[in-house]
Amino acid sequence: DHPLRIPGAMADSRPTRSATVATAAVVFSALLDGADAFGASPMASSLPVHTARCKATNAFSPRMMAAPSAMGTKKNVKQMRYNKLGDSDLLVSEVCLGTMTWGKQNSEEQAMKQLDCAFDDYGVNFIDTAEGYPIPLQPETQGDTDRLIGKWMKGRPRDKIVLATKMCGASQRLNWFRDDGKGTRVNRKQVFESLDKSLQRLDTDYVDLFQIHWPDRYVPLFGPNKYDEKMERAATSFEEQLEALADLIKEGKIRHWGLSNETPFGVMAFVSLAMELGLPKPVSIQNSYSLLTREFESGLGEVCSKAHTNVALIPYSPLSAGVLSGKYQLKAPKKSKFSQASLKTPKAKYEGNDPNCRLNLLQGYRERYESSLAPQAVEEYSKLAAKYGVSPTQFALGFVQxxxxxxxxxxxxxxxxxxxxxxxxxxxxxxxxxMYDDVEEVAARFPDPWRTPQPGGG
Known part of the structure; x- marks a missing residue:
């Protein structure tokens, strides 16, 4: 019910890699200017800010969080770099530590060791959790990831941690999350209830980034990617969501807010309405992005550009649930009549396959992988990694970063x-x-491998 418009933005002549991934190095005027209620320490001049990809036409806010450079790092480890998150005043490490397996696939001890390693040894200051973690979502374990992080943070300086969490979008199935037992929605009441419960589990007064895990309205997620008008339903208005999030910022419970699993329409609707109403806009979007999943580069790439909305991408699943590590490549089984491994062969075995790996834990993920061209694309990217003397994991992460x-x-x-x-x-x-040119050559042959079925009815 409002025009989807963005005010004109300045342009910058910084060279770009290609038209599909081009972004101008311009910072959109911050809507939250002067809104930092946390009195964070000024940014230290010695902080290794990664200006190559975070170049801005204006200076960083003088209200930056305490410098992560005070953290200890191993002498044999490359120094962690820090970037500004969109047009917020958050300075985040170029690695965000994901936590969705903690409390299920990982024990408390393992989670604590990972946190110590990332924070103390490598300078990672950015931690991401969600009210639904650990995965898979179950009433018995829901919130355990938050509790582990809260326990760990008790011995750490809170102002040196950028803590992000997410509230669930619309789901009738998740009826154990809210007090009324009616499922989850992104309405005002549930926005406040979700955040308050997260703060309690995390044992903190505020979170730095509060994200909507998936939209309240219908969008084609976690399955078919084609929009179906017949699936449209009543949804919480963008205005109600914006006003609730703005009030959380006013109350000092969150510093900024962001989106996740969102579409170009959703980003534009939120940003345009925020500008119209004078409310804080989203500073980030957490969507899947990897060598195998590059949808962001089309519609969202333009919308989220620094020259337009400056909504920063926090890519999740950069290894596509681990498949880009190469550990799920196939071998032909012994005494097989097939001359090479075939994903249509019931006897085909994974190297180092583990029943507790994400490919098996996430419902339908393995079947989707096996029936697509993704394994062939992974094989080609693994060859590129070998060509350049790095592991498949590092090659995949290097591309994303x-x-x-x-x-x-x-x-x-x-x-x-x-x-x-x-x-x-x-x-x-x-x-x-x-390396990028080699990636583009493979991508031209496998442009959307996850959604491309194998020839012959895989």
Whole structure:
């Protein structure tokens, strides 16, 4: 019911890699200017801000959070870099620590070790959780991830941590989250209830970034990607959601808010209405992005550009639930009549397959992977990693962190060893133009591998 419009923005002549991923290095005028109620320490001049991808035409806010450079780091580890998150005053490490397995796939001890490693040894200051974690969503474990993080934070300086959480979008099935037992919605009452319960579990007074995990309205998520008008239903108005989030900011319970699993229409609707009403706009969007899933580069890439809305992408699943690590590649089974591994072969086995791996834990994920061209694309990207002398994991992460629209990449691990391999992919701009060109050649052959079925009815 309102015009989807964005005021004119300045343009910058910073060179871009290609038209599909181009973003102008201009910061959109911050709607929250002067709204920091937390009295955070000024940014230290020695802080290694990653200006190559976070270049701005204006200075950083003098109300930045306390400098993460005070954290200890291993001498043999590349120094962590920090980027401004959209047009917020949050300075985040280029790695965001994902936590969705903690309390289910990972024990408390394992979670604590990962937090210690990331924060103390590598300088990671950005932690992402959600009210629904751990995954898979179950009443018995819901909120356990938050409780682990809250316990860990008791011994840490809160102002050196950028804490992000997410509230559930619309779901009738999730009837154990709210006091009324009627499922989840992004209405005013539930926005406040969700945040208050999260703060209690996390044992903190505020979160730095409060995100809507998925939209309240119908959108084609976690399955078919084609919009079906027949699926449209009544939804909480954008205005009600915006006003509730703005009030949380006024009360000092959240510093900024963001979106997740959102569409170009949703981002534009929220930003346009926020500008019209003079309310805080979203500063970030957490969507899937990887070598195998590059939808962001089309519609959302333009919408979220620094020259337009400056809504920063926090990519999740940069390894596509681990498949880009190469550990799920197939071998032909012994005595097989097939000359090579076939995903249509019931006897085909994964190298190092684990019943507790994400490919098996996430319902329908393995079947979707096996029936698509994703394994063939993974094989090609693994060959590129070998060509350049890095692991498939590091190659995949290097690609994501090299994108100009990515200030911080959300990574998850099931062990400290896995986490450290991931973290070694960050710290400098090692992903070259030649690597990118090779990626584009593979992408031209496998443009949307997750959604492309195998020939012959895979």
């Amino acid at each position: 090299s994108r100009s629209f990515v200030p911080s990449t959300c990574i998850g691990a099931t062990s400290v060893e896995q986490l450290e391999e991931n973290l070694q992919a960050f710290g400098d701009d090692w992903f070259t133009e030649e």
